[in-house]
Amino acid sequence: MKVFKHPAREQWNEFLKRPNPDNKEIVESVASILENVKAKGDEKVLEYTAKFDNVQLKNLAITQEEFDACDEFVSQKLKDAMKVAYKNILTFHTTHRENYHVVETMPGVRCWRRALPIEKVGLYIPSGTAPLFSTVLMLGIPAKLAGCKEIVVCVPPQADGTIHPAVLYAAKMVGLKSIFKVGGAQAIAAMAYGTESVPKVYKIFGPGNAYVTAAKQMVFRDGLAIDMPAGPSELMIVADETMPSSFVAADLLSQAEHGVDSQVILVTFKEEYLKRVQKHLEAQLKELDRKEIAEKALEFSVGIIVKTQEEARDIVNEYAPEHLIVGLRNCNAFATEIFNASAIFLGNYSPEAVGDYATGPNHTLPTGGFAKMFSGVMLESFSKKVTYQQLTTEGIVNIGATVETMAEAEGLSGHKNAVTIRLEYLKNKEKEGK
């Protein structure tokens, strides 16, 4: 951990800037994958899968037998845990359903909007060293809840050409059926352009490595929507002595174990406290299954000692972390002053880990400072809002002159005439009626 004590504001950029690897190579490689899959479909997808995943597949879609078989390879304990997570995620996301109600902005001018599901969506479930069934729940539940008709799921195959049963079990729990063994940029390409096996979708969701992220950003230019750009995962903790230093260490490590490029930052007030956290880090690190990964990520981790909570607040807002844990006596008051962070965990008993799995809010969140302008995945990510307007004859009479004046001032006589012709029609009708 690199420690900065009372850094001047001019120095902040030193420790707040994210690693920005020159990704020219990635962009070129991804561009060629996209182009080839677009042109040759399954043939190229299978070729890339052989090349990158070292698996020679015959079919991309999972078979009904594979799907059926997953049940017996998942322990009852895990099934029960998933059920709890499922319920909490569903409960939280359900609260964001929008009821439509009509707004009468003027008498006879009735306007409303509705959230309509995006018909076809693609969910990318990464799978590095672990089967990320939690991401199946986090993406699949809101997709189903929103009412998306066609939900395509891509998961990189394991070395033996299968998909981990826990991932399939989660998909089954959510009600997802269209599952393909394909990962990386070739998965994004397949969903963006469609292949013989993989249906084309309108919007692609899900985290992934640098290739996946580059592919998502590149298909955006081709008319696909994506959930958000996403990079390595991040955790910032702001803590004072009210938070046990062992908790802080455990939370930092839970982030560090994600990958060697995980961003881990602690902001605190006393050097003494920071040293205690470091001791716990050393001790806890030894017990970790993914010790090597966490150790590497910790090398680049940062500890910042500041004098005031205002400084801590400004550091958070400047950095805009994906995850923020606030372990302060006045954590709720502090949080009201944070306006750039994706997910905020308050107090001593809200480790990021609970939110990663089971509390309810989504774990697919913007990283890399994108919390400044992007939301995490949520129910609304799977729908688009459509507006409706319906004017009565009273309505067009009430608003008519306003529109005529504005249209004329913008030099659009056709717009004006669309109103005038109706006003005249109504006048004539009235006359006839008399």
Added chain:
Amino acid sequence: MKVFKHPAREQWNEFLKRPNPDNKEIVESVASILENVKAKGDEKVLEYTAKFDNVQLKNLAITQEEFDACDEFVSQKLKDAMKVAYKNILTFHTTHRENYHVVETMPGVRCWRRALPIEKVGLYIPSGTAPLFSTVLMLGIPAKLAGCKEIVVCVPPQADGTIHPAVLYAAKMVGLKSIFKVGGAQAIAAMAYGTESVPKVYKIFGPGNAYVTAAKQMVFRDGLAIDMPAGPSELMIVADETMPSSFVAADLLSQAEHGVDSQVILVTFKEEYLKRVQKHLEAQLKELDRKEIAEKALEFSVGIIVKTQEEARDIVNEYAPEHLIVGLRNCNAFATEIFNASAIFLGNYSPEAVGDYATGPNHTLPTGGFAKMFSGVMLESFSKKVTYQQLTTEGIVNIGATVETMAEAEGLSGHKNAVTIRLEYLKNKEKEGK
């Protein structure tokens, strides 16, 4: 108007596909503009303004004098009309404010979310042949309502180096102050990267020509958010004899006058009716100020005669128009089956023109089929959603085992430990207490 009578479904693609100009030249030109503005700031912006807008400016920002002077050049009639539009737009967008409420997904597991404003946003106001003050209202009102702190506005200068007073007046009405005389890709570049004059923003909004659209899509790859990709404006009308054919013609023309690339499509049921619409088109076209533009757009317009409302519905959903006018006896029932359209206008007295200016819903909408997965601009476009979670000791005890099980199954022992360490701490505390 090209007419298709009872086309087979296999033929639909012929008339539903959008023009897709090879934009390699645009992309290259925009890429170089972005690069140059990024590197050299104001100097290059001024150079491009001289080149593309034929205006030699000294300063990009408008002066206080210019801003103050706008009042006297706007008629009271237009001021009053803008006030009506302002009120309606504000009323409609205000209804989408989200109250935050805490969801207890399990006892002691409290989760909620809040919409926080995007701190810095950029509004692009195009200005071709007309001063588009309506777009100032449509973008500025929700930006202010959302609470964005820094709102940068870019408007291409007129030939004399000024900005049209109606545009400035609308900005003043909304409370926008940071206004710059710059248009095209150079405006998008200035807001994306910042220059000596123009502040850097996090998200860019607003319609524009092909260069502006390409620039928006390209800065997205550089980490900027944008409202949506947008192309030429579109109107589809589905009408039967209950809608006077003169209304249909007026509405088609109000779309056609936007630009020579405007997309105008009528779907109807009787050849007779279509012919009447065409006659009105001819007659009304003669009266139009922007006759040449509308005439050109009409050349590519399409009239489709179908046999059933089901076919009409499927054509709409396949095309996903920006604007849809439904002039059918059962217009509301028909609209409930439309799931791909950005803004829907119902019945005989709801011309698109009223929504372009003053009814309340936003007029900045996805085109080019993007209605399938993008929403139009709305209050929520100017904020991002942040989630919060706060567990009590009861909460962590209730959810602890679930998270431990899932973390273990994903091979993330650090995640598990972040929970375990807290559960053990609580057990020890309990023991001590005994």
